[in-house]
Amino acid sequence: MTTRRRLLSATAALPMLALPAVGRTQPAAAPVVARLDFSFTDYTTRGGGRLPVVRIGYQTAGRLNAAGDNAVLITHFFSGNGHAFGRLEPQGPLGWWDSIIGPGKPIDTDRFYVVASDSLVNLNAPDRHTITTGPASVNPSTGRPWGLNFPAVSIRDFVEVQKRLLESLGVRRLALVAGPSMGALQAVEWAAAHPAMVERVIPAIGTGEVDAWMMGWLDLWCAPIRLDPNWRNGDYYGQGRDAPLRGLAESLKLVTLHSRDRGWAAQFGRRPAEGQEPARRVQDRFAIEQWLDSAASARSRLSDANSFLYLARANQLFLNEYESGAAALAGAPQRWLVLPSQGDRVFPIEYSRELEATLRQAGKQVELVPLRGGLGHLEGVSNIAQAEDAIRRFLAP
């Protein structure tokens, strides 16, 4: 009975990696948030690539004040999109940080104008709620999908695109930029690139540096995609071709397990999958393997393999225009709340402690509040509400 309930909660944890289509629907009615569309032309990437048009989706809550300085930017994680709060449909799932964003919540939409946008090269390109520009988009100059002809982009490019979006909305200053995981990287890159536009920063389950070890891991996440014969060097779009879903599913499995911890996995125990005899046959499966198989396989159908590769590269290029994290953050804003997770295996907690030390050395005000729980990295997404008090204190007027 207990086991059954815990298994259900494992499925409930899936939306973090699997939003939005695999998400649980919620019974209560809530206001539906509109997905909006922002585009502009002629963007030159930081690496010198030319994009004739950039288009991304976003959503907002609250109202911008006359001074344009009560805005909050929420930045999303690797496999996420801008659906950070609210529902997109009356019975649809809540956004991934909905527990802390809304009227009267720690990020109070009665006070702040909150904006959350889809990244460039978003993983969820095939999903109807996501709007992005990346390798799966049509290159206007050829009329065909970009594939690997799309230029590499960096987290800094994500920031530059967000800046144009915010300016188009009349935002002059961000009271806060906050996000988990890759969202933390964007928040830190904002602080480095445009410190005068940012008042406060919350990097959750992130880092102030993507070092060689993490760069290596990002590459290993990508390896299964490149091994899938259907990948065809990224040229798999169009009729009569199959997307490299097997390789993509294996890549997603790496992200899924890496971003969870032992406490989460304990629910599966050492049980074989039903009808399987792993102690006799090497091809037979255990329960944990079967869960990973089916979760990743479901998720792969809403994801784009090339976009996965571009996202990994964008993470590898975090702060790549600076010699070091310290150099990047010397002129950064003053106020920081760092929210690492104790059992984080993607960005082990020492990454956040090093960021804290860098910020202190630069004379910033910084508080570090560790999240706890068996979910590991994903505590910073699913269970961010445990930091509610710290966030309220940090944002107190």
Next chain:
Amino acid sequence: MTTRRRLLSATAALPMLALPAVGRTQPAAAPVVARLDFSFTDYTTRGGGRLPVVRIGYQTAGRLNAAGDNAVLITHFFSGNGHAFGRLEPQGPLGWWDSIIGPGKPIDTDRFYVVASDSLVNLNAPDRHTITTGPASVNPSTGRPWGLNFPAVSIRDFVEVQKRLLESLGVRRLALVAGPSMGALQAVEWAAAHPAMVERVIPAIGTGEVDAWMMGWLDLWCAPIRLDPNWRNGDYYGQGRDAPLRGLAESLKLVTLHSRDRGWAAQFGRRPAEGQEPARRVQDRFAIEQWLDSAASARSRLSDANSFLYLARANQLFLNEYESGAAALAGAPQRWLVLPSQGDRVFPIEYSRELEATLRQAGKQVELVPLRGGLGHLEGVSNIAQAEDAIRRFLAP
């Protein structure tokens, strides 16, 4: 200059994952250890499979006393073999724990009779110094390689085969069983299965439990092999067929990075590989990626992909005949020295702390000495000498 020297030391660290052919040769002459061959017929695996013949390689040092109770068994890690000490050729590399095994060393061959054998389903099946029985061996009843018809085997099977080898040598009691990583699993399984035969146990960089989280990781290590079209469900042996070396190399890369830590990776910095522009082109490589590519590719040519899968399964089946680690170890020997590594990402140090707690609760004498250093998991192989004093104390007569 410093960078160059550190890069060389990265290459020097390779033998741990790449023994024996990629190992550095050593200038000094030293006695050459003979590789010996043990075989027996009609083995029934713990899972009920039938092996008409089992053959494994081994080596020894020191002399067995008349009582047959001064023997030490050294058990190897996932990608290793029984070449734990000495040289196999006058100019060849030293064994992986040579720093602590030999005359006057902590595991003193003037006092102990030391035995180290190749495991079943050994990864190095194609290597001429390795003798093993596994999926790459010829099935005597068909005259063809077993492939996936080879039965799944467990760490307990490794132990049972070692027990027959030791009995054939006249060993009646083990003064010590010790090994790193998968070697630690074998040591613990020995303690559970045959406590009366074991006096002391040293599990280094290991665990007392392979839980669902670790079982999931072991499966993810295997995924690239299964994605390689040359794998053909394990049926790739024989003329005109190519082994799945690309997939195997990606699997080895996962093991390589997982078993190292940030301090080791720091030598590569965030540098692009020579002539590459990763900030512009998504297919271009960073230095760390290139090193992983070439190390794993070299290593794949001396390894067998199916054996990798069987090894992963054997690890998943660690202590699978017991309800829990506590149940397995209630009747275990009294004396334990647990050697975890502080930056271990494969078996994070809490696994060893939990083993320590389990042993204490069962009333055993246990000392835990953490290894330190930027190499992570592999501190327990390359830098085991840092535990020299603890091992000497533990083995004091």
